[in-house]
Amino acid sequence: MSNNEILNYLKNAKIDTTVLKKICKYFTEDYTAIQTAQKLNLSRQTINNYYKIIRSLLLSKQDEIFYLLKNNHLSNNSFLIKYVKNGPYINYFIEYQKKAFIFENSENIFPNLQEFINENIHLQLQNSKKTNSAKVSFDKKENKYTLLYLTKSDESIQDFIQNRLKKFRGLNKNNLFLHLKESQFRYNHSQDVLYETLLSLLHLKKSNMTYTSTLKQAPSLVL
Incomplete structure (x- = not known):
């Protein structure tokens, strides 16, 4: 679903603004759906449904971050490519300017990077017990990546994600990608930034809100 379709869905669901803000607040504080349902006396x-909406909108916001990286081209700057040996369905993270990102093979954002990883980094990191990361530079003019050296970096990002996912018992694999991206955002930003981001994405900062004053059971949402 597109962002506009999601926002139209919220209007049709006739959710009260105050209640939606509370859902965002509990989401920000990392309450599970069960915990939030109990707090608000609503069904799980x-x-x-609203948590799926929030995660989907948050995913679109994170795409903006990747395009920011693209626009910066990572040119003349070094960054870390970190290999994750036991992460759930994750092979690599990119660490840049104290932020960590799950690497996706997107040629539009990181042209030829997957090929570079496969040819120059993957086997070395996979077989190494002393290193888990590669320091890499990118030359914009040459459109070329260069391996500077292998190193050992902390495992805070993967530990953070794995510890978060443990509390979601019976996590549906179809929703795993959204949870991973959510964890990434939480790792890179404070709770205050997350909450303000959600209010902005859900248009809760605007004075011309059209949501009505009663909360109804939301129809099932397929994303």
């Missing part, structure tokens, strides 16, 4: 299915 209702909260799950």
Whole structure:
């Protein structure tokens, strides 16, 4: 679903602005859907629907961050490519300017990077017990990556994600990608930034809100 379709869905669901803000607040504080449902005296299915909406909108916001990286071209700057040996469905993170990102093979954002990893880094990191990361530079003019050296960096990002996912018992694999991206955002930003981001994405800062004053059970949402 597109962002506009999601926002139209919220209007049709007739959710009260105050309640939606509370859902965002509990989400920000990393409450599970069950915990939030109990706090607000709503069904778990209702909260799950809104949590899916929030995660989907957050995913689009994180795409902006990747395009910011693209626009900066990482040119003349070094960055870390970190290999994750036991991460859930994750092979690499990119660490840049004290932020960590799950690497996706996107040629539009990181042209030829997957090929560079496969040819120059993967086997070395996979077989090494002393290193887990590669320091890499990118030359914009040459459109070329260069391996500077292998190193050992902390495992805070993967530990953070894995510890978060443990509390979601019976996590649906179809929703795993959204949870991973959510964890990434939480790792890179404070709770205050997350909350303000959600209010902005849901248009809760505007004075011309059209949501009505009663909360109804939200219809099931397929994303």
